[in-house]
Amino acid sequence: MKKLICTLALAVMVMSCKTTQEKTSATTINEVKVAIDLKNVTDDKVMVTITPPTFTTETATFHIPKIIPGTYSEDDYGKFIDNFKALDTNGNALAVSKTDDNTWQISNAKALAKVTYLVNDTYDVEGTHDIFSPAGTNIAANENFMLNTHGFVGYFQGKNEIPYTVTVSHPATLWGATSLVDNDPSNEVDVFHTPRYAELVDSPIMYSKPDYTTFNVDGMDILISVYSPNGTYTAKDITPEMETMMRAQKKFLGPVNSTKKYSVLLYLSDMKKPDAKGFGALEHTTSTTVVMPEMMPKAQLLEQLKDVVSHEFFHIVTPLSIHSKEIQYFDYNTPKMSEHLWMYEGVTEYFANLFQVNQGLITEDEFYNRMAEKIEASTRFNDKMPFTNMSKNILDKQYKDSYYNVYLKGALIAMCIDIQMRESSNGARGILSLMQALSNEYGNNKPFNDEDLFAKITALTYPEIGAFLNKYVAGDTPIPYNDYFAKVGVIKGSVKKPANPFLKGDMPYITVNPATKEIMIPPGMELNGFMKKIGLKNDDTLLAINGTAYNLDNIYELIMSSMDWKENDPITIKIKRNNKEQTLKGKVTLTMEDVEGLHFTDNSKAKIKEAWLKG
Ligand SMILES: [Zn+2]
Incomplete structure (x- = not known):
């Protein structure tokens, strides 16, 4: 009987195993479903509902990114999440503990059926956080939603490599601009699929009137x-x-x-x-x-867009294609940074300038001016700080403020590599051919090891490039730019540039009275040619220019519109002098400033210079 009992027990066990197995295979969910409701916005917050994959563990950890690729800054997107709830199939709340700004630990995860939370946007509270607007979020009901998806959708730890289906319900008047494909024909529902979390983060969507x-x-x-x-x-x-x-x-x-x-x-x-x-x-x-x-x-705007959009587009080459393991296996909450920001940002920024002279969108002199400005602006940063070191530690306080130099010295590093390659190859090869060679070697699914990159580049180019990288990029020796310019016949010299009426370099010719918000010309400051000619004096308060009133609130507008002024444009300035209002009338005169610039002078180098800029 024992046997029978045994047999019976065994049969039951097998059956139940089988049943369980069947049940499991029938209901195991191995994807994340997300619903974003842009129709019912309350208190400027958007409701997000997540249907999780099946958990076999006791607890599940949900993260909103602390950092995303491309920003090189820890910004805690989780700070914008409210009212986080984890629910079982009956709608009962499961215990949740928030362990840091971006992390929620859910108990009894096997019973987890749904996660809901509210998202606040970043655009209307700028100043209270450091999130760079293009990575931020906007919620303006019935008007505009900037869905930088990492701000709205999180991931379960260990489950970010599984597919995501995102359903967005939105007012019919708004249209979602994105490179994702909408799989729903309705004009109030969009359904997007991505094979993993990283691709969702890589795919922003902007909803607005089409x-x-x-x-x-x-x-x-x-x-x-x-x-x-x-x-x-x-x-x-x-x-x-x-x-x-x-x-x-x-x-x-x-x-x-x-x-x-x-x-x-x-x-x-x-x-x-x-x-x-x-x-x-x-x-x-x-x-x-x-x-x-x-x-x-x-x-x-067009000028800025040309520079900015071309820079972003060139990022397709690096880091979006050519990148290290730190980027391939990006950790959104415990990030590790790569040593090679000089390439990801520097080469990209250099290309955004080089292609313009190469394709005739700017002149050679304009290109030289841009490089000279980068040299000048980079002097504000520590020139002895090894770039690889700065890059690896860019999230640390000590290095964070040096980040901007990636667009300056980073681009100049790329320029010197370009010039050196032209010299070493008799004009035949430049840095674009290096990036082509690297993209054959590495790509979307094949990252490099940070420490191997310099050796690989040297193997693909010339010993001089390896020496340059070790000395000036990994080392602490400042780059002797003049030596590199001399290779292509370019020397330093002064060039004339029209000065902005209100700025001398970065220094303003105007100030603001904090008590009244009025814009004024500081006492004791030497006036520029424009100010003298139109009759402005120290201590004058600027009330309006060409009929537009200005004060602290729209001072940017003043500076920006002044950048558009042309020589001899008629101008009317309303001022207050000794408490009396008066109007100054005249024409715009733009003073020419002598600034340090670059010229091509050595004709014996014409061929290599042509290869560099036009090759
Ligand atoms: Zn960039």
């Missing part, structure tokens, strides 16, 4: 979407210049790039309201988010 253009550049579909709160600009306004620029970029890059779709999401910020203030852009593999002030005059 204002976009599309065009194709050599097989690549481009989408330009614009949100302009006061209707100042439309996508059409910027498309011709963007198209010219992107054609030139594609031509410059050649076969390195095979992107099929690329979206430019431009958010124009209303400077008169609490709104985004971090201008610039963030790179993604198939798109870029760009934030600019809406009040910027058109010529300037």
